[in-house]
Amino acid sequence: MVPPTENSSQAYDEHSIQLIEGLDAVRKRPGMYIGGTGPEGLHHLVWEIVDNAVDEAAAGFANLIEVTLHKDRSVEVTDNGRGIPTGVKDGKRTALEYVFTELHAGGKFGSGAYSASGGLHGVGASVVNALSTKLIVEVDRDGQTQRLSFSERKPGRFGPNGGFKATSQLEVVKKIPPKRTGTRVRFWPDNEIFDPEAQIEYGQVRDHVAQVCFLVPGLKVRLHDKRGSEAREPEEFVAKGGLSDYVDFLSIGEAVSEIVTIFGSGTFVEKVPVDGKMTDVTRPCQVGVALRWVKGYDTTLVSFVNTIPTREGGTHVAGFERAMTKVVNDVLLSSTKKLAKLAKQGKDRAEKSDVQEGLVAAVKVTFAEPQFKGQTKGELGTPAVQNIVYEAVRDGLTNWIEGGGRKTHVTAVRDKIAQAVLNRVSAKQTLDAKRKAANLGSTGMPDKLADCRTHGLGSELLLVEGDSAAGPAKAGRNSEYMAVLPLRGKVVNAGKSNLKQVIENAEAQALITAIGAGSGRDFKIEDARYGRIIILCDADVDGSHIRCLLLTLIYHYLRPMLEEGRVFAAQPPLYTVKVGDQKFHAYSDDDKERLTVELCTGTNRKRENLQWVRFKGLGEMDVDELAESCLDPETRILRRITMEDAFVAKEAGEMFEVLMGSDVAKRRQFLLDNSSLVDLESLDV
Numbered sequence: 001m002v003p004p005t006e007n008s009s010q011a012y013d014e015h016s017i018q019l020i021e022g023l024d025a026v027r028k029r030p031g032m033y034i035g036g037t038g039p040e041g042l043h044h045l046v047w048e049i050v051d052n053a054v055d056e057a058a059a060g061f062a063n064l065i066e067v068t069l070h071k072d073r074s075v076e077v078t079d080n081g082r083g084i085p086t087g088v089k090d091g092k093r094t095a096l097e098y099v100f101t102e103l104h105a106g107g108k109f110g111s112g113a114y115s116a117s118g119g120l121h122g123v124g125a126s127v128v129n130a131l132s133t134k135l136i137v138e139v140d141r142d143g144q145t146q147r148l149s150f151s152e153r154k155p156g157r158f159g160p161n162g163g164f165k166a167t168s169q170l171e172v173v174k175k176i177p178p179k180r181t182g183t184r185v186r187f188w189p190d191n192e193i194f195d196p197e198a199q200i201e202y203g204q205v206r207d208h209v210a211q212v213c214f215l216v217p218g219l220k221v222r223l224h225d226k227r228g229s230e231a232r233e234p235e236e237f238v239a240k241g242g243l244s245d246y247v248d249f250l251s252i253g254e255a256v257s258e259i260v261t262i263f264g265s266g267t268f269v270e271k272v273p274v275d276g277k278m279t280d281v282t283r284p285c286q287v288g289v290a291l292r293w294v295k296g297y298d299t300t301l302v303s304f305v306n307t308i309p310t311r312e313g314g315t316h317v318a319g320f321e322r323a324m325t326k327v328v329n330d331v332l333l334s335s336t337k338k339l340a341k342l343a344k345q346g347k348d349r350a351e352k353s354d355v356q357e358g359l360v361a362a363v364k365v366t367f368a369e370p371q372f373k374g375q376t377k378g379e380l381g382t383p384a385v386q387n388i389v390y391e392a393v394r395d396g397l398t399n400w401i402e403g404g405g406r407k408t409h410v411t412a413v414r415d416k417i418a419q420a421v422l423n424r425v426s427a428k429q430t431l432d433a434k435r436k437a438a439n440l441g442s443t444g445m446p447d448k449l450a451d452c453r454t455h456g457l458g459s460e461l462l463l464v465e466g467d468s469a470a471g472p473a474k475a476g477r478n479s480e481y482m483a484v485l486p487l488r489g490k491v492v493n494a495g496k497s498n499l500k501q502v503i504e505n506a507e508a509q510a511l512i513t514a515i516g517a518g519s520g521r522d523f524k525i526e527d528a529r530y531g532r533i534i535i536l537c538d539a540d541v542d543g544s545h546i547r548c549l550l551l552t553l554i555y556h557y558l559r560p561m562l563e564e565g566r567v568f569a570a571q572p573p574l575y576t577v578k579v580g581d582q583k584f585h586a587y588s589d590d591d592k593e594r595l596t597v598e599l600c601t602g603t604n605r606k607r608e609n610l611q612w613v614r615f616k617g618l619g620e621m622d623v624d625e626l627a628e629s630c631l632d633p634e635t636r637i638l639r640r641i642t643m644e645d646a647f648v649a650k651e652a653g654e655m656f657e658v659l660m661g662s663d664v665a666k667r668r669q670f671l672l673d674n675s676s677l678v679d680l681e682s683l684d685v
Helices: 024-028 039-058 095-101 124-130 202-215 243-250 315-332 337-345 385-404 407-440 466-476 499-504 506-515 541-557 559-563 589-600 623-631 643-660 664-674
Strands: 064-069 075-079 132-141 144-151 154-158 164-166 171-175 182-189 220-225 235-238 260-274 277-293 300-305 359-366 456-465 482-487 530-536 567-570 575-579 582-586 638-640
Touching: 024 124, 039 064, 039 075, 039 124, 039 182, 039 202, 064 202, 095 124, 095 132, 095 144, 095 154, 124 132, 124 182, 202 220, 202 235, 202 243, 243 277, 243 300, 243 359, 260 385, 277 385, 277 407, 300 315, 315 359, 315 385, 315 407, 337 407, 359 385, 407 499, 456 466, 456 506, 456 541, 466 482, 466 623, 482 506, 499 506, 499 541, 506 530, 506 541, 530 541, 541 559, 541 567, 575 589, 582 589
Parallel strands: 064 220, 300 359, 456 482, 456 530, 530 567
Antiparallel strands: 064 075, 075 182, 132 144, 132 182, 144 154, 144 171, 154 164, 220 235, 260 277, 277 359, 567 638, 575 582
8 A cells, every 4th residue: 555645635634633612512422412413412402401401400409490492493492490690700701601601510520519419511501502402591590681692603692683793792682589599591502413303202201200209209300392382381290209109100000010110328438539630439339229120021120320311221131130139039039949949950049130130119219420431321330339239139138038028928029030030940841842852854944934045124024914815925026035934823922921831932033043142131133034024914804913013023023123223014905896907905094095095086087986805804805906915015015113112012012912802801891991981880790
């Protein structure tokens, strides 16, 4: 390789080094500060301002927060805390201006204004300003309301006609009672920074503010949505029971145990710079945990540092999980008769998945200057917190098991976890046997799989409902890269079944084996034999049920396929009509009506002369019709299935179980509870 010359554009010298100062760094690399420019990043702006207000409440200086979503896409957050300081700092600019224009400027460094807050970064408010076209902050403090506005990140004030004058001087809006304090921040996100489809979702904001109330007992949050043609009714959230109320709120299904609350504390020493020198500082750390077990197999574990949710966990979660597994094995399951046979084989120890089967838990730690991995604060990195949480949970859970809790509840949890161990060991044995049997076969693949010749990212696995549709699908596919797996009968409900039951279900096992990348935590997407999973089901109730069950199975056991957007649902037409040599497809009754109007408008054609054919199922289509509507990449319509669709499918699957399952009593009760057509007084119930 020839090195570049001095005049080459590739020259690397002192002129190549760039210094990006202030808020420009945020605009150049927004992902470093808010995680991206999609919906997640846009919502992160809201969280930054809301969490600043929550810190005031957690410190005991505020009890009311209001969040307003305006029609002009701006967001306003108001609190009745102390109000951001407005005095002049260092004889230059006001503290208020510093907070919104300088990175790492705030009241959360050291132990002055906040003993424990959301984080030590001090970039939240300034990042919101950096990524907004306009921001207005008003502070109620010292008997007056003062305002500072920002246009394109520059401080100043807006005139009555919309003009903007750059200045660092605060605008006095009005006089107020001396005891009234608070802060109002309204910002307009910069549309040029964020993706065009990104928008503030009411549901996400609602969930966030509701969660905040559980973390700061007694805090009241009002949420206003003034967007749309008709504004929503304001919602108000308040909780007094803290984490216990939150666990109760998160619990779905019948409870196995009471809610166990654990509190503890500890200290740790860390080195921090003080006056330019690294100095040992002792940090107190408070631990709060609430947990219970419910019937079912899903785990719900939420964690927080001060008032910040840590969706990716961190050292506090690691300490919690380690303590739970340790205590369950050494105390709860010690000498359990149910596991006596496994004990002889050395297989009676519960794993983390066994302990957390059906567990609903909330873990919160409170301490000053937490260290996060990344500005988005998704994962706690302070190492010493792990042992503090471990010791608190170990002692608290042991006390509950050994006498602090109701004996019947402790016994129920013991039976549940012991059964989870038995199911896991049994499922592993069953799976090993099936794998061994498969390896003895000619291909190791399910007999009913019509495989393709080429595998990898460009290939597709078509999951077809029933044998009647499998025939046309096999005939109409491109066998070079399309494989067909017919499903005979209902797939097991993976949301309500344990691993053993899933493994023993023929349809579930066929799908997992065909994909060939393992299942659950052992699933490796790079080993997947197919690049896409495409679900082909009839457009009726049974088809919807099967689709829900398949999505629930994929969510629990093949989740990376969902997360990477590699699961699709074919959209077969519900109606078809032939006009001359052309065929037209309708995918709903409304679509059929729209097409009918289009085909009859401006012609002599009459509605009654259109011979619409309704497909009752995929099996009624001939090869060409199925190929055109579901198989041919040029003409078919596929809908990408997301994680949110999987959550909806999971809930729908549970409703199908009620309405179509074998439990007649549960279905009868549901109809009585929900049908407005039933006259309860006229029924002999």
